[in-house]
Amino acid sequence: MDKNFLNYPDWQATADTLHLYLQMAGKVKLERSYPEPEWGHIRMPLTIQGIGTGIIPGPSSNFEIFFNLRQHHVDVQGSDSLRVRLQLSDGLSVADFYGQLMGALDSIGAPTSINTQPQEFHDPVPFDTDTKHSTYDKHAVELFLDNLHFAHRSLGQFLGPMRGKVFAPSYWFGTMDLSGTIFSGQSEPFPGNGVIAVNCFDERFCEFGFWPGDPSSVEPAFYVMPYPFLSNIGSYGVMLAPQKARFLTKSSEFILTLKDAFSYEDPQRAVTDFCRTSFDILQRIDPWGDIDWITQPLTYDAD
Structure with a gap:
């Protein structure tokens, strides 16, 4: 195992789980954002600590979903300071995370329905029934x-x-x-x-x-x-x-x-x-x- 990087097979279980977690947030942004040419509205910015959606227009105010990949948690936060924090850990299935994320959006006043079918993914189990992907190696x-x-x-x-x-x-x-x-x-x-x-x-x-x-x-x-x-x-x-x-x-x-x-x-x-x-x-x-x-x-x- 190289100290600088991992080949996909070395961390496939974690890569796939993380990929699906992030897809859910991306699909929330897709549903809520104003369309731009070449899908520019679904880009997700990289930060020092992880990956976020950036500002998403909500029903009455803006909100964001941020994955802190150093501290291993997700903040779902509205512009009115309402925030729900979800912990990322080994054993958290995609289905469980989906339920938590949808619940967090409800809690901050930004309920959002998304297409639960993964896109451009080799093993497309719907998010809400996917108990297969649950590995998370920090x-x-x-x-x-x-x-x-x-x-x-x-x-x-x-x-x-x-x-x-x-x-x-x-x-x-x-x-x-x-x-x-x-x-x-x-x-x-x-x-x-x-x-x-x-x-x-x-x-x-x-x-x-x-x-x-x-x-x-x-x-x-x-x-x-x-x-x-x-x-x-x-x-x-x-x-x-x-x-x-x-x-x-x-x-x-x-x-x-x-x-x-x-x-x-x-x-x-x-x-x-x-x-x-x-x-x-x-x-x-x-x-x-x-x-x-x-x-x-x-x-x-x-x-």
């Missing part, structure tokens, strides 16, 4: 949070100077990843269907993220995903850095595993180089119309 959760902080620093350094519409690195409850996005401002409607895809893929963009792995891809990794999707990068592969980064044709993504990033003397530099060269390759293959302005250097030091 050390694993804290290590995951440490990895998210590293990802936030690295991705934020790359994304910060970009102009136009940019999503800062945020947690996404569907796939348990932390990612940010640069948008081109050019319309690109999705050729398929489905409410998630159609409302996500409607503009040319490039997403830069980190996710902790899943049953089919067990290593935590950074990724760069352009839309429209690239089928291959041909000879431009020589531009990709650092050396251990690669392009996966099957998933149309650039990949740098967390293990490989940590293998370099300056891991954060490895990640920012990965983001920069992946984005440069995209602009060689499918250049954006306003790219010179989007990447125009700031007039003050961006570092």
Whole structure:
């Protein structure tokens, strides 16, 4: 077991439980928030202590749900100072947490009905009947949070100077990843269907993220995903850095595993180089119309 991170199988039981806990909060935000393009309204901010929903509009006042992943509790709090604290511990099933969360929302005057079916999850048991997922390893959760902080620093350094519409690195409850996005401002409607895809893929963009792995891809990794999707990068592969980064044709993504990033003397530099060269390759293959302005250097030091 590596001291810096866990591969998904090393903490799958805890990862899945935490994923489902956070999905419930994300779905509450989805139900209550004002819609934004590309699902911007469901982003969940990372903090020093954990992951929260940020401000959610309630029936009469605002509220938030915050997961403190250092102290291992969840605060459900209204703007009028009403607060309910839920403890996170091993043995707390998803079904039990669902009941507690719904009860807490009732207590602060923000009752919210959500779709109890998990999304983008490999074992979709409805929240209110899921007694299978109940493992909570505090050390694993804290290590995951440490990895998210590293990802936030690295991705934020790359994304910060970009102009136009940019999503800062945020947690996404569907796939348990932390990612940010640069948008081109050019319309690109999705050729398929489905409410998630159609409302996500409607503009040319490039997403830069980190996710902790899943049953089919067990290593935590950074990724760069352009839309429209690239089928291959041909000879431009020589531009990709650092050396251990690669392009996966099957998933149309650039990949740098967390293990490989940590293998370099300056891991954060490895990640920012990965983001920069992946984005440069995209602009060689499918250049954006306003790219010179989007990447125009700031007039003050961006570092």
